[in-house]
Amino acid sequence: MNTLSSKELLFIVFMLFSMFFGAGNLIFPAFLGNAAGSEMWISLAGFIITAVGLPILGVIAVGKAGSLNTLSTRVHPWFALVFPFLIYLSIGPGLAIPRAGTVAFEMSIKPILPDTLSSSPFMLFIYTLVFFALVLYLSLSPSKLVDRFGKLLTPILLILIAIIFVKAIFTPVESFATPIEIYANNSFFQGFLDGYLTMDALAALVYGIVVVNTIRLKGVKDNSILSKYMLFAGLGAGILLAIIYSILTYLGASVSALEQLDNGANVLTLVMNELFGQAGIILLGALFTVACLCVSISLVISCGEYFSRLMPFLSYKPWATVVAVISFIIANLGLNQILAISVPILGAIYPLAIVLILLGLLNRFANHLIYLYGIVFTAIFSIIDTINTALLNNTWSSTLSFIPLYEQGVGWVLPAIVGIMIGAIVGKFKSPVVEK
Template sequence: MNSLSSKDLLFIVFMLFSMFFGAGNLIFPAFLGNAAGTEMWVSLAGFIITAVGLPILGVIAVGKAGSLNTLSTRVHPWFAMVFPFLIYLSIGPGLAIPRAGTVAYEMSIKPFLPNALSGSPAMLFLYTLVFFALVLYLSLSPSKLVDRFGKLLTPILLFLIAIIFVKAILTPVDSLAKPIELYANNSFFQGFLDGYLTMDALAALVYGIVVVNTIRLKGIKDDSSISRYMLFAGLGAGILLAIIYSILTFLGASVSALEQMNNGANVLTLVMNELFGQTGIILLGVLFTVACLCVSISLVISCGEYFSRLIPFFSYKTWATIVAVISFIIANLGLNQILAISVPILGAIYPLAIVLIVLGLLNRFVNHSIYLYGIILTAIFSFIDTINTALLDKAWSNILGIIPLYEQGVGWVVPAIVGIAIGAVVGASKVRKLNK
C-alpha cells in the first residue's frame, strides 16, 4: 500500500486531535476568554502560537527526525537521555495524566455529590480507581488507537462542543467585559504563556512517534510518504484545535460581564449553567470525561512504549500498568497540589522544547554546535528563572529584567538566539579548520 485513503487520513487527524485535547485544553482557553474580555482575540492569537502552532510543528519535527531520541541526540547523547525522560515524566505519571483524572472527577462527579461527600478523599479514590482501570484497559491495545479515537471518542467530543457553540450563538449570554490587569497590559504575551499550560508542545514530541507508527501500520513504509502524511495530519489536527480554542475563548468571554472567574473550570460551569441550566452541568461532565479519557489513554500508551524501549526488561503492557498505577496514586493527592507544581516545571522545560522543535525543523541548515549552544544557553536561563520563581519569590527579577522580553515572560528568547549565534560561529570555525 503506497497511499492512505481520505477516510484513513481523516481518522488519523481525529486521533491526533483527541490525543492533544484533554482537560487543560478545555479550561485554559475558556479562562483566557473570560479574563481577557474585549482583548480575547489578541490573547487568543498568542495562545494559538504555543497551544496549536508549536505542537503541530513538534509532531512534524519528530516525524522528520524519526524519533524524539534522534532529535535530542543532535544536541548531545546526555541530553538525549535526560530531556526525553523529563518530558515523559511531566506529561505522563508525574503531572499530566494524574491531572486529567483529577479534573475529570472535579467536573463530572463532584458537582453532584452531597456536601458531606464532595470533599471526601474516598470519593476521589473510588472515581480515579475506575477511571484509571478503564484507561489501562483501553491502553493495552495501541494498534486500536485510530478506531477508538478517530471513529468514536473524537466525534463525540466534537459533537458536544458543537451543541454548546450553537446554543451560545442562538442565545448569547452577555456583552464582553474589560480585561483583567494581566491581559489589559500584556494580552498577546499572556496568551502566549497560557499556551504553555496545555503542555501540548511537550506532548507533541511524544506523540510524533505514535502517529508515525500508526501510519506505518496502514502500510506506508517510505520516509517521504510518512513525512507528507505527518504534515497533513498535523495541519488537520491544528485547524481543529484552533477552531475549538476559538469557540471556547468566545464562550469564556461571553460571560465575562457576568463574572470573571479564577479558573477555567468555573468559567465553563458558569457558561453551561447560563446556557442549559442543570442539564448543562451534566453535559459538561460528559465532555470533560471524554476529553480526559482521550488524553490519558494517549499518554499511557506513549509512556508505556517509551519506557519499554528504555528498560526492555519489562514488556509494554507491564510498563503501561506501572504508569497507570503511579498516575492513580498521584491523582489522589488532589488537583490543587498537582497544579501547584506545574507552572515552574513547565517554565523550565517548555523553552527547551520550543528551541529543539525550531532547530529540528531547520535541521538542514543547522550544525551540531548550533543545537548544543542554543540549548545550553536556553537551559541556563530557564534553570535560573525557575529557581527565581519557585524558590526565591522572584527576588532576582530586577536583575533578570535587564534581559529583553523578560517582563513579557519570554526572556529565554534572547539567550536562545545568542546561543544559536555562538553555535553558528563555532560551527563555521570548525568547518574552516577541516578545510585547511
C-alpha cells in the same frame, strides 16, 4: 500499499486531535476568554501560537527526525537521555495524566455529589480507581488507537462541543468585560504563556512517533510519503484545535460581564449554567470525561512504549500498568497540589522544547554546535528563572528584567538566539558536517 485513503487520513487527523485535547485544553482557553474579555482575540492569537502552532510543528519535527531520541541526540547523548525522560515524566505519571483524572472527577462527579461527599478523599479515590482502570484497559491494545479515537471518542467530543456552541449562538451574549490587569497590559504574551499550560508542545515530541507508527501500520513505507501524511495530519489536527479554542475562548468571554472567575473549570460551569441550566453540568461532565479519557489513554500508551524501550526488563503492558498505577496514586493528592508544581516545571522545560522543535525543522541549516549552544544557553536561563520564581519569590526579577522580553515572560528568547549564533560561529571554524 503506500498510500492512505481520504477516510483513513481523516481518522488519523481525529486521532491526533483527541490525543492533544484533554482537560487543560478545555480549561485554559475558557479562562483566557473570561479574563481577557474585550482583549480575547489578541490573547487568543498568542495562545494559538503555543497551544496549536508549536505542537503541530513538534509532530512534524519528530516525524522528520524519526524519533525524539534522534532529535535530542543532535544536542548531546546525555541530553537525549535526560530531556526525553523529563518530558515523559511531565506529560505522563508526574503531571498530565494525574491532572486529567482529577479534573475529570472535579467536573463530572463532584458537582452532582452532596456537599458531605464532594470533598471526601474517598470519592476521589473511587472515581480515579475506576477512571484509571478503564484507561489501562483501553491502553493495552495501542494498535486499536485509530479505531477508538478516530471512529468513536473524537466524534463524540466534537458533537458535544458543537451542541454547546450552537446553543451559545442562539442565546443572547453579554457584552465583553474589561480585561483583568495582566491581560490588559500584556494580552498577547499572556496568551502565549497560557498556551504552555496545555503541555501540548511537550506531548507533540511524544506523539510524533505514535502517528508515524500508526501511518506505517497502514502500509506506508516511503519516508517522503510518510512526511507528507504527517504534515496533513498535523495541519488537520491544528485547524480543529484552533477552531475549538476559538469557541471556548468566546464562551469564556461571553460570561465575563457576569463574573470574572479564577479558573477555567468555574468559567465553563458558569457558561453551562447560563446556557442549559442544571442539565448543563451533566453535559459538561460528559465532555470532560471523554476529553480526559482520550488524552490519558494516549499518554499511557506513549509512556508505556517509551519506558519499555528505555528499560526493557519489562515489556509494554507491565510498563503501561506501572504508569497507570502511579498516575492513580498521584491523582489522589488533589488537583490543587498537582497544579501548584506544574507551572515552574513547565516554565523550565517548555523553552527547551520550543528551541529543539524549531531547530529540528531547520535541521538542514543547523550543525551540532548550533543545537548544543542553543539548548545550553536556553537551559541556563530557564533554570535561573525557575529558581527565581519557584524558590526565591522573584527576588532576582529586578536584575533579570534587563533581558529583553523578560517582563513578558519569554526572556529565554535572547539567550537562545545568542547560543545559536555562537554555535554557528564556532561551527564555521570547526567546519562541522551538517546533517541532512
